Amino acid sequence: MKMSTFRATRRLALVLATLSFASPLSAQQTSAQQTAAPAPQQAAAPTQAQAAPPQAVPAPAQAPASPAAMPSAASAPQTIAAPGDGESKLLKSTATGLHELSPWTMFMNADIIVKAVMIGLAFASLVTWTVFIAKTIELTVAQGKLRRALARVGEARSLAEAQFSLGAKGSVLSSFINAAMREGRLSAGISSDSGIKERAASSFAEIVRAEARRIRIGMGLLATIGATSPFVGLFGTVWGIMNSFIGISKSQTTNLAVVAPGIAEALLATAIGLVAAIPAVIIYNHFSRVTKGYLELVNRASGAAARLLSRDLDRTHGSVPGSARAAAE
Numbered sequence: 001m002k003m004s005t006f007r008a009t010r011r012l013a014l015v016l017a018t019l020s021f022a023s024p025l026s027a028q029q030t031s032a033q034q035t036a037a038p039a040p041q042q043a044a045a046p047t048q049a050q051a052a053p054p055q056a057v058p059a060p061a062q063a064p065a066s067p068a069a070m071p072s073a074a075s076a077p078q079t080i081a082a083p084g085d086g087e088s089k090l091l092k093s094t095a096t097g098l099h100e101l102s103p104w105t106m107f108m109n110a111d112i113i114v115k116a117v118m119i120g121l122a123f124a125s126l127v128t129w130t131v132f133i134a135k136t137i138e139l140t141v142a143q144g145k146l147r148r149a150l151a152r153v154g155e156a157r158s159l160a161e162a163q164f165s166l167g168a169k170g171s172v173l174s175s176f177i178n179a180a181m182r183e184g185r186l187s188a189g190i191s192s193d194s195g196i197k198e199r200a201a202s203s204f205a206e207i208v209r210a211e212a213r214r215i216r217i218g219m220g221l222l223a224t225i226g227a228t229s230p231f232v233g234l235f236g237t238v239w240g241i242m243n244s245f246i247g248i249s250k251s252q253t254t255n256l257a258v259v260a261p262g263i264a265e266a267l268l269a270t271a272i273g274l275v276a277a278i279p280a281v282i283i284y285n286h287f288s289r290v291t292k293g294y295l296e297l298v299n300r301a302s303g304a305a306a307r308l309l310s311r312d313l314d315r316t317h318g319s320v321p322g323s324a325r326a327a328a329e
Contacts (some may be wrong), residue, residue, distance in 0.1 A: 110265040117236030124225045125276040131218040149173040159308045176305035179203040193313045204302040226280035233273020240266025
């Protein structure tokens, strides 16, 4: 009798233990079904809970939820630090954009008016260096040719001999000698030497003026570029700064990163204007000195031709009295 009672008591304890372990599992399954169920099923959940009170105990289901909330709280500082990372990336991109402000990039991003100014100034600079190279070659060749011609004519006794020594090589001295011989030929039969010399001097002056105009070709262009390029560059700068201020008013910000590219593009126009103007002024002054020296050589050639003409006239008129005296005897 006692053994049967002990066995019944042990079975009852096992059943109660099984029910106590099964109730948390059923509560967790019930909470999972409530979470995954749509709205109509959630509305019906309280009725089922009222029908089965032992399974509606929420305490075991809430216990594992508290550890899951801790990682989200720990991840909160990472979410707060995210804007700081974005700001650092923005600063890095802005710094990279500032480093990329090369002259070509500024030219490509400039306004159409500023671009036109830069292209015009670059073309003016190209013209300046082209004139420099061309005039250097021209003046060097002309000076060397005229010096060699003066050396050949220095020992000549007449215009015909000087013309023969020069040959067919064209130089300004050949033009002087040809003009003197033409005037002597046209004045044949005229005994006034002073009139022939005066007319020859007039022809020489025309040749000198023509040579001065020829040798100064291109120097007026240099003077124009040197005088106007800074002001053209300043116009581009004013236009670019005006566009920068318009951009500030549209963006409604005074951040330097907004206005800096436009100001840099505007200042690039002034820099190109100075690059075009400074060499033009220096080259113009250099050619003014070289041209002055060349024109002095031209005046020397004019004097040499005038002396040869005077010798020919004196020799011609000096032989006339001698021949008349011989005829009289």
